[in-house]
Amino acid sequence: MGELSQAEFHAFAMRIAQRDAPRTLTWVGTVVVLFALVNMAVPPSTPPGDFAGLLGTAVFMALLGRALRHPRLPAGATPWLFxxxxxxxxxxxxxxxxxxxxxxxxxxxxxxxxxxxxxxxAWLPYLTSSGLIFALTALAMADQQQADRGDWLVAFAAAITLGGVLLALRLRLLRELAEAEAEIARRGTTDPLTDLLSRQGLTARVPDIWGRAHRSGVPVCVWFLDVRGLKRANDDYGHEFGDEVLRDTARALRVAVRSEDVVVRWGGDEFVVLGVGSDADADALHDRVVAAVAADGRARRDWWSGDVTVGLATALADAASFPELLELADQDMYRRRRTRTEPPSSDVAP
Structure with missing residues (x-):
């Protein structure tokens, strides 16, 4: 299970805070209001004036709980308001x-x-508010005897410390939950054999890539790769060897593409690379992948040639969708595989 960055964990914790803090304030405020109303109504009833301040405070909490649900409220403000x-x-x-x-x-x-x-x-809101409460407590007890005042302040210091321990435990549990959730999400979008993105993982990335290409005015590039000889490797040497061939290809692709390109295990012996830029070249990617396999491949070369076939399609983001470019890149890959030559790649006119 991978470690979450501090920013990722903070975002997760604030998401939970936005869910739990409003609910807590609303429920506590509602319960206090009901408590005050019952005490005023049930004999021997208490004069309403004695509960006016408590009622006002409870109503304030209930209303704030509702306000914290507002979608425009910054997530980081929730702990401070709570x-x-x-x-x-x-x-x-x-x-x-x-x-x-x-x-x-x-x-x-x-x-x-x-x-x-x-x-x-969050630590800073808790320490700030608890420190302020401690100071207010000391002021409220200013006229008490020294011994009583000291005992109460020690008790409050212990309570704040215990609260800090509980907060630390809660944050630790939240981190474990966040990491588990991230791992589940990763498994749902990652190919387990090669650790590349799966088709499902690519689906979430396509809008961002198309948007980036549209803003920059450069083409979107789709490479479609087929691993040559995988079926024979599976048939002659077993599927474990075939799996190693796929892992070799995946490692080679990571080395061969640009850092901003997205590499996907499309299925079977097919891989897809999606990127943005005007320097797309099927020949160059083919050569880099083959060289990377030769340099670092672990599958036996006498059992597998270490070769791939690469098709390419490019277009401006406004001129073609991802499925259209993928189909063109697939067709280009099949054309290259049949002829074993390298004709011009498929381009969509802008």
Whole structure:
């Protein structure tokens, strides 16, 4: 399983944050609103004014949860808005503590600081908000006895540390999940024998290549390659040897093409190369592939010639689609294979 880059992992984590953070805020806000309404309605009921601040905070969380679902909201803003909303809630509870001096409010803050950490999805927003909550707690307890104040601040420091541990575990699990998801996606678009792109993998790349060719005004190039002698190699020496021939060809193609070209195992003994540029040459690619096989090929040369047949078709992006160019390149490859000469490649007039 390949390692994800930091940018890839960050994008994955933000995608999960965009899903989970709004849901969490909406549910928590809704539950708090229901809790407040029940306490005001069930005897002995509490005066509505006592819950006005809590209701306002809960409604704010629920509305923010809905706002975080907006498609235009930058993904990186989600952890900051989530942690900011939690900080506001904790600040409200600390304000209630200052007025009522009820340690229950401090307990709620203590639990909240620990519980929201795994849902913050990023270190900087969590450390910023938890540090601010710690400072607000110290201010709220300024008039408390030194011993009590010290005990509570130690408890808050421990809660923040525990929250950090939970966040680290969550991020580790997210990375493992992201790597597993990327591996599944890679297997779905990669040929398992040669580790080249499969047909399915190429499908996702074609629009980007056509768009790049259209913007730059240069032709799209499609090479169609056939491995000469693969059927005989399979029949005479077994399919394991035939597989080695295909792997040799794949390795040679990687060496022979340009770094920006896309190499595809099309199926059977056929490969496709897709690229952009005006310097396409079927003869040159044929020679480079044969030379690369001769230099680095592992299949026995006395069993396989190390040769391929290459067809080529080029056109401006507006003049032909990928299926049309592929068909022309395939026809050019068959023509070359029949004649074993190198006539001009197939071009589509712009």
């Amino acid at each position: 942690c900011g909303s939690i900080t506001i809630v904790m600040a409200y509870l600390l304000r209630v503590y200052v007025v009522e001096h009820d340690a229950t409010d401090l307990t709620y803050v203590l639990i909240g600081v620990t519980a929201y950490a795994p849902l913050s999805f």
